[in-house]
Amino acid sequence: MAKLQATRGSFQQLLLFAFLLITALLVGVALRSVFQYDALMTQSRDAAARALTLSGAAQSLAERSAAMERAGRQSLVLNDAVLRKRFNDAARDASATLDKLVENDLAPASADTWRQQLDLIGGLMIGNADSALQRESSMAMQFRDLDALNTQIAQQAQFLIETQNNALAQRIENARKRVMRQVIAASVLAVSLALAFGVWLARPFKRLQRAIVGLGENRLDEPIDIRGPADVRRVSQQLE
Known part of the structure; x- marks a missing residue:
């Protein structure tokens, strides 16, 4: 009879090995998905904290x-x-808030324009008492310009938040697609491995079945030498 290459281990051990191999494959995909999920959750928390910082700083x-x-x-x-x-304390606090906005990607040019406007306002604080009312009137107009700059900065902060949220949403969508591809690939590979192991391990039993049929038909001159799992080889030797 045709021979199969000898295989170490029993049929049960080989089945266990196949099961563990497929399980390890699926667990690996699951762990990778968990790590990706954790990374996305960290990015989401960071994005939420940054959005809160931007909106809070613009309001402040x-x-x-x-x-x-x-x-x-x-x-x-x-x-x-x-x-x-x-006035000086509020100006110092506002400047610190502006620095925080720049640290969170506000355009430096906007911050520079705001500081230049503050310098103009600060200059109006200097003068004699006779020009106080005139300087106060000029200051009111300068603060209107500063309010307009504040509105622009708030809009930029909102744009940064929306851009950040859109980028995060895109990363989440890409991760979802990547995980789906990995799950599908792992599932296909697991099924392929299961089928391959099934076919490979079934071959010795088919040969064993043919040997038993041969014995039943009194074909005693045909040698029985079936290579495969250890327990299958033992049965083959007993039949021989």
Whole structure:
């Protein structure tokens, strides 16, 4: 009879090996999907924190600007040192908020324009009492321009948030497609391995069946030498 190459291990051991191999393949795909999910969740949390920072900073900048206007104009009218200090404190806080916006990708040119406008306003705080009312009127107009800049910065911050969200959504969609491809590929490979192992392990049993049929038909002169799993070889030797 035709021979198969000898295989170490019993039929049960080979089945267990095939099962573990297919399981390892599927577990590997599952673990990779989990790692990708964790990475996306981290990116999502970072994006949410950045969006909160941008929107909060834009709102804070507008609030600090309003505080500067109140303190600055009242300081000019009343010539009050306490109000001047409030103006300076609000200006310092607003500048720090602007730095935070730049750190989160606000265009530096917008920040520079805002600071130039603040310098113009700060210059109006200097002068004698006779020009205070005139400077206060000019300051009101300069703050209108500053408000317009605040609106532009808020719009830029919103655009950054939307761009970030769109990019994150695209990454999530790409990851979903990638995971689907991996799952499909792993499933196809697992089925292929299962079929291959099934066919490979079934061949010795078919030969064993033919040998038993041959014995039943008294073809005793034909040697029985079936190579395959250890337990199949033992049966082959017993039949021989």
